[in-house]
Amino acid sequence: MTSISRRYTSQEYANALADFAFEQPNLQKLLLEIQYTTQDTYTFFIRMATESTEFIEKYLTGNSEDFYSQCHRAADRYGKETDKAVVDIAVGSLYTYVKAKFKEGYTKYSAALCILKGAGKSLQLATVHQRIGSNLIFQDQNKEAITHLKKSLAISLVSGKPFEFIALQAFSSMGCTLTKLGRFKDAEKYHFVCLKRRRKIQGKNHPDVGTTLNNIGLMYDQKGDGRLALKYFQEGLEIKNKSKAPDLSRVASLTNVANACVDVGKLAVALNALDEAEEILTKQRFPQPYLIAYLNDTRGKLYFQQGNMDKAGEMFEKAARGREDVASGKTDHVESLVHLMKVAVKKGDNAKCIKTGKTVLSFSDDVIKQRPKSHFLTECYDCLAKVYNTMGDDEKVRDTLTKIKTELLRLEYLYTRDCNEGQAVKIRQQLADIECKLKAMSHTLDEVTNLKTV
Template structure:
């Protein structure tokens, strides 16, 4: 039903009884702590969730054998909480503990193993390690294909996850195929206001945004937002995701004041709900920077880009595509201000990451080559400009024949 505050009320009553009647290391106390953690998790209060998950794990590590499935569940929950606050390397540490137990203790098609593979795949996807993400998502999908009916909602989630990796890799046709597989299942198997449908609609919207079909993107973003506004608390991070997505579409359509209106809504939630070094905050700052850049206010754009890149350099691995995006945007603002040497410095940093992290057919590579060529053109170095324009043309031909 999703009434998490009511759930918390009853979990608290249960906990008070157990704290009075049980010894402090009793497994039933761990169950209470875990349930309260889950409720806070679902409400988007991830630091509070982590506090209760850690209380649970302290009891379970003392009272259960080291390969017990309940330990794996707790490790996975702690991993999810770290993932939600943006600490993906810490999340993977706990996900791997859970996987190690579950691969030994459970049959190979057990749903809990599927949960672990899904969690690890998501963390690797967010960290920009797409091959590793696909490895875990493929393991997950094989379990679901063997154990679930073809219209099961979890199978749709699996299609969504794999589609998201292909989306991040720039393979939009493959991503759309997988997203559409997912949405067909979800529309049959879930009520029309289910949060998983909102996630699917938002992802399809994001894909259309990347493909340049902004009106189609807005259509799906609006579907997603309608569900989230009706089913989530007003400060939930997923609402911030919807507002940011809608802002991005308006930005791409050239409606910058409207874009800023939605970016500000997103930022307000994220600043309240997330820790100050969370990657989603960096996304908000970067989005606002983009709008100011497009409005010609380059110093204001750089102010927000700097806030974004500061978080990303701290929170993400050094070869993450989002860092490349930040460097590219800072380069673009400097280019627009006529600071060509500074622009080249950041374009080069961006290109180095993209050449190492992205498939050779990714459209962002073509954008990098084109913009570097443009700077050399502005500087009067036409031979160097031609070199990068040819690189850009090559990437475009790869994209057309992919």
């Protein structure tokens, strides 16, 4: 098990996967043997839990929860507090990466950290800081995530070869959270360092290289460069397909490819990618609710582009419910709510648009904190302005346009500060359009006032 797991994260990935396919029945039985552990065999099982966590959670999910539960009980009888911490890290990873129960995962990681932080620097300490950082990214607590990821890197980068893999994971997580915060230059550095190191250590066609390319695509997508985003999404997916990456990893890449294709109008390609992703998801025991929600949201965007508002609304509703269950009020949830507002505008459902808009705006402070360069608030206000204009409520239209202007000025400052001139120019064009609308409204109001005076 440890031999296969070790090779699984190296350039010997293909051989490790082949050996696993042959040994899978025996390895599943091996996990069940933990219930019969004794003082003599205890160390063997704890070592397995320590060294094979990622492999177990990806390929032996069905037996993993019981295995870790038995390990924890065995640690009470035969082990040390640090052994319990190792098991808590493994269970935290199971909750985070397999079951998408992020709060439960964070609780387990925190329990492990309480034990490990008093025992000095170790691989386990570097690991738990990286895992907490990754967990917090899922919850959109990005600034808090960076604190833990820096601690992980501070340990792993000066501790030699055994720490290489956890350093790679920390580099990747740092790139992801910096992307969400809109710090694209910093994110780019971490992602490309990660890519270079992964190719050197794991080989050019390892699934983790595909994941890193996918994350780089996400960075360019957030930055507003759809062409580069699609390029990296497709490269990442190609490597994942070649290397027989885990199914859920392929689903993430397929949905990213579909999302980028919708944005550039390649709807047929997007539909094929979504259908393939959905087919994979239907076969999963733990299909990951956040991936299902992302797939539904992307399918909703496709229907929206096709002009099918009923189907688009149905998909966005499903996505909003799924994202709310995973992380209510976080940016992904808000994204689907804004998409619902756009459908409501198209269908002339003013009441629904206004009601959904109020929900979005109740999360505005968190959205700005989580994703400072997100455009969801301006999109929300834009939908409201259109609805108020349809209703003939000029006062609310002017107030909403003023709020759009304030939000755009905030975004212009951020993009100008980061020398992202492409996005800054787009923002200035939007500002000019808003100024024209406000001036036109002011002129109209003046004329009405003059007529009343006469």
